[in-house]
Amino acid sequence: MKNIIITGAASGIGRASAELLVKHGWHIGLLDINREALMELKDKIGEKNCDIRICDVTRSDELKTAIDGYVATAGQLDAIFNCAGIMDVAPFESIPLERHHLAIDINVRGVLDGFYFAFPHLKKRPQAWAVTMSSASSVYGIPSLANYSATKFWVKGITEALNIEWKQHGIHVTAVEPSFVRTPLLNGNDSKIIDSMGVNLQAEDIAKIVLKSLNSGKIHHVVGLKYGTMRLLRKLLPNACTAWLIRSLAGY
Numbered sequence: 279m280k281n282i283i284i285t286g287a288a289s290g291i292g293r294a295s296a297e298l299l300v301k302h303g304w305h306i307g308l309l310d311i312n313r314e315a316l317m318e319l320k321d322k323i324g325e326k327n328c329d330i331r332i333c334d335v336t337r338s339d340e341l342k343t344a345i346d347g348y349v350a351t352a353g354q355l356d357a358i359f360n361c362a363g364i365m366d367v368a369p370f371e372s373i374p375l376e377r378h379h380l381a382i383d384i385n386v387r388g389v390l391d392g393f394y395f396a397f398p399h400l401k402k403r404p405q406a407w408a409v410t411m412s413s414a415s416s417v418y419g420i421p422s423l424a425n426y427s428a429t430k431f432w433v434k435g436i437t438e439a440l441n442i443e444w445k446q447h448g449i450h451v452t453a454v455e456p457s458f459v460r461t462p463l464l465n466g467n468d469s470k471i472i473d474s475m476g477v478n479l480q481a482e483d484i485a486k487i488v489l490k491s492l493n494s495g496k497i498h499h500v501v502g503l504k505y506g507t508m509r510l511l512r513k514l515l516p517n518a519c520t521a522w523l524i525r526s527l528a529g530y
Contacts, residue, residue, distance in 0.1 A: 293481070360411060405450075412434050433453065437451050
């Protein structure tokens with residue numbers, strides 16, 4: 279049996295991934311700040327198939343304790359899925375500064391710390407994986423998603439860099455990059471860019487890609503036809519044309 283830690287496991291893509299991976303023989307370390315939701319998920323997938331760890335990924339000490347504690351119980355760590363994240367959709371200046379800071383703490387620091395604390399355990403395995411949750415918003419800076427988009431640029435960058443660095447340790451680092459997904463992350467968020475791109479993906483769709491990424495040599499797992507087309511156009515078009523396209527899609 280292989281063991282994986284999933285941050286942000288209590289809902290959305292993290293939860294759907296846990297439910298699917300259990301069916302494929304994985305033991306899951308479920309990490310989240312929401313104790314009640316984790317307990318409900320543990321009951322659903324079976325206590326023998328998982329281990330819950332209540333932690334806030336913005337607190338390095340809590341995340342390290344959770345990761346080390348899970349490995350001490352499970353005996354080994356074959357993979358980590360850094361899934362925890364938040365998103366605010368609104369003009370940059372209308373989002374409270376503390377929310378901007380929180381997005382950076384969860385989407386950036388939470389991923390960095392997840393990598394950092396998982397590494398000593400992952401490198402002990404002959405083959406291991408580190409999966410990140412990137413986004414279509416990393417294709418170009420997205421208005422009304424400026425800070426979130428920037429955090430996903432960071433995720434893409436560290437994924438690519440560590441994919442090169444950690445090959446010597448037998449660790450494959452990869453990113454799952456979907457367009458908008460119907461999860462609680464979208465609750466209360468409405469914008470022209472969401473309407474333009476559409477919300478045609480469910481958490482279960484992304485969970486299937488996460489499973490695929492754990493047996494793949496690809497670095498980027500692009501999900502969604504519109505995003506795939508945008509990614510191709512980004513490579514072909516001059517920056518001015520790309521900016522015009524994004525501005526049109528976002529209603530600016």
